[in-house]
Amino acid sequence: xxxxxxxxxxxxIDLFCMRGIGILFVxxxxxxxxxxxxxxxxxxLTDRADxxxxxxxxxxxNMAVMLMGSGVAVAAFxxxxxxxxxxxxxxxxxxxxxxxxxxxxxxxxxxxxxxxPQGLQGWFQVLLQLPMTWFPPYSIFxxxxxxxxxxxxxxxxxxFAAPALGRWGDAVYFGLxxxxxxxxxxxxxxxxxxxxxxxxxxxxWNRFFALGLLVYPWLAPVSRAIQRQTIALQVMxxxxxxxxxxxxxxxFPAEQYEVVRTINGPLGFCLLxxxxxxxxxxxxxxxxxxxxxxxxxxFVGSISMAIYLFHLYFxxxxxxxxxxxxxxxxxxxxxxxxxLVGCVGPWLISVVFKGLPLFHWxxxxxxxxxxxxxxxxxxxDGLAAISLTPKM
Numbered sequence: 001x002x003x004x005x006x007x008x009x010x011x012x013i014d015l016f017c018m019r020g021i022g023i024l025f026v027x028x029x030x031x032x033x034x035x036x037x038x039x040x041x042x043x044x045l046t047d048r049a050d051x052x053x054x055x056x057x058x059x060x061x062n063m064a065v066m067l068m069g070s071g072v073a074v075a076a077f078x079x080x081x082x083x084x085x086x087x088x089x090x091x092x093x094x095x096x097x098x099x100x101x102x103x104x105x106x107x108x109x110x111x112x113x114x115x116x117p118q119g120l121q122g123w124f125q126v127l128l129q130l131p132m133t134w135f136p137p138y139s140i141f142x143x144x145x146x147x148x149x150x151x152x153x154x155x156x157x158x159x160f161a162a163p164a165l166g167r168w169g170d171a172v173y174f175g176l177x178x179x180x181x182x183x184x185x186x187x188x189x190x191x192x193x194x195x196x197x198x199x200x201x202x203x204x205w206n207r208f209f210a211l212g213l214l215v216y217p218w219l220a221p222v223s224r225a226i227q228r229q230t231i232a233l234q235v236m237x238x239x240x241x242x243x244x245x246x247x248x249x250x251x252f253p254a255e256q257y258e259v260v261r262t263i264n265g266p267l268g269f270c271l272l273x274x275x276x277x278x279x280x281x282x283x284x285x286x287x288x289x290x291x292x293x294x295x296x297x298x299f300v301g302s303i304s305m306a307i308y309l310f311h312l313y314f315x316x317x318x319x320x321x322x323x324x325x326x327x328x329x330x331x332x333x334x335x336x337x338x339x340l341v342g343c344v345g346p347w348l349i350s351v352v353f354k355g356l357p358l359f360h361w362x363x364x365x366x367x368x369x370x371x372x373x374x375x376x377x378x379x380x381d382g383l384a385a386i387s388l389t390p391k392m
Contacts (some may be wrong), residue, residue, distance in 0.1 A: 007220040010280075012388050013298060014223070018069050019278040020301030024343065025062040026140075027053050027311050031338035040319065040338065043329040057249050063143070064208040064265025065272055070147060071154070071212020072219065079149075080158035087155050091148050094364040099144040099179070101362040102309050103133040109313060110139075122286070136201055140308065149202030150209035153177075157220075170214045177203065177210040208265050212361055219273065226274060227281045231334060232280045241271035300343070305342060306350040314345030317324070 032055040036047040041055070043315060082090075117123045136142035154173070162169035180229025181203040188196040226234060245267050252260045278296070283291035300307070318341045321332055353359035360366060 005225075008076060011072075011219060012224065014273065014276045014280065015073055015076075016298045017068055017279070017294065017303035018065070018272045020297040020299070021065045021272055021276070021305050022069070023300060023304040023307045024297075024339075025058050027307065027315065027339055027342040028335075029058050029062070030140075031315050031342060032337055034059065038235075038336045039315075039331070040331055043323070043334070044331075045317075048161055048331065051335075057152070057246065059259050060129060060249050061245055061264035061268025061271075063205075064261060065268045065383060067146065067150065067205045067208040067267045068212035068215075068265065070150065071209040071214075072216045073212075074151060074154055075213045075216035078155075078158075080155060080162065082155075087152075091151065094360075095144050095148055098132060098305065098309060098362060098364045099141050101238055102130070103138065104130040106139055106312060107133040109316075111314065133304060135327045136198070140312070141202065143308075145198075146202060146205040148207075150206045154209065154213060158344070170210075172211040174207075175213045177206045181207055207262075211266060216267075220326075222273075223277050226277045234274075234282065237270050237276040238278060241267055245271060271299075303347060303350050305365070307346040309363065310346035310349055311342040314341040317341070 031039055034053050034055065036052070037135035039051075039055075041047055041051045042168045044051075107130065111117065111126050117126050132138065133141070136145045157173050157176075157312060158169070162173070170303050184196065184203050187193075188200040196222050218333070226237065229237075248263050248267065249260055276294075279290065279297070280292040283294045297374075315338045318338050319334060322337065323329070326333070
């Protein structure tokens, strides 16, 4: 039991670290540009190969890894015995409220930058379009739909079907998820139905989410096995997975990018999981710098929602400012500054508004409660004072 609690606590920290790396990759991709019409890539007359390859390589695994991580989190910490009302209330508060509040704000910002609405009629047309920002595939908020849909499907299966299947439940769920995706994908290809396209979006990402549920029981043993290896072998593990991810991207043609993502998603999860285990385990031995890097990645994971919601404002602002300062675009300067402000800007917002209940509500969080002052017992013979401050 004790090892089980330790494994669960360790896994929670590892997932935060993976989430931190994942959200950093999201910022990097949006700085580079998801295609030739966005980000730094659009500043050049021809789509630069280095920027394109970097963005496509990260994009080939990162979002799949984040969905797998969410599946692992549900398997480890989610409860299937909650009522449907409680489940939906939690999803509304955690995911839908941030989308409902901030998707229209992002849309207005993008419209103003694209071509400022002219007069009352122009602004009225913009306002009429605001409800459409709540539906995919608008900007970054498709991820909210995918995550809500995946968690709902998993809750339904774990609540009503999994108890009868026992230890085979997660394997059956993964298999059903793949079959359902193939069926709905064929339906979507034969029709222009918006419902078919929406279900295809959910079920496409549900394959990775279901895979996270499936691999969860193996993560603690794998983590312990990695830690028993020599430092050289520990370092070689994430390096090898990175090489495999790169090889898959390089071998398959661009027309088969979805095949690449299907393969690189699980490989990318192995890459990040092995990396965070090595960083956590060896950080103290490698020195204060590596331990600091690991702790900062965990912290970034803890504020990932703020970065997710606000990074685009700072990324776009940095690019526009540099366009006015630099007569010729310097890719390195644009990328470095964009990543920096895309991470620091949302952090500053979270610091400035920390403790404001309305702000935390829009982020799907509860306002942090102030910590009580530390209470210390009088020192006993031969013992240091014991802090009774609750540990969060």
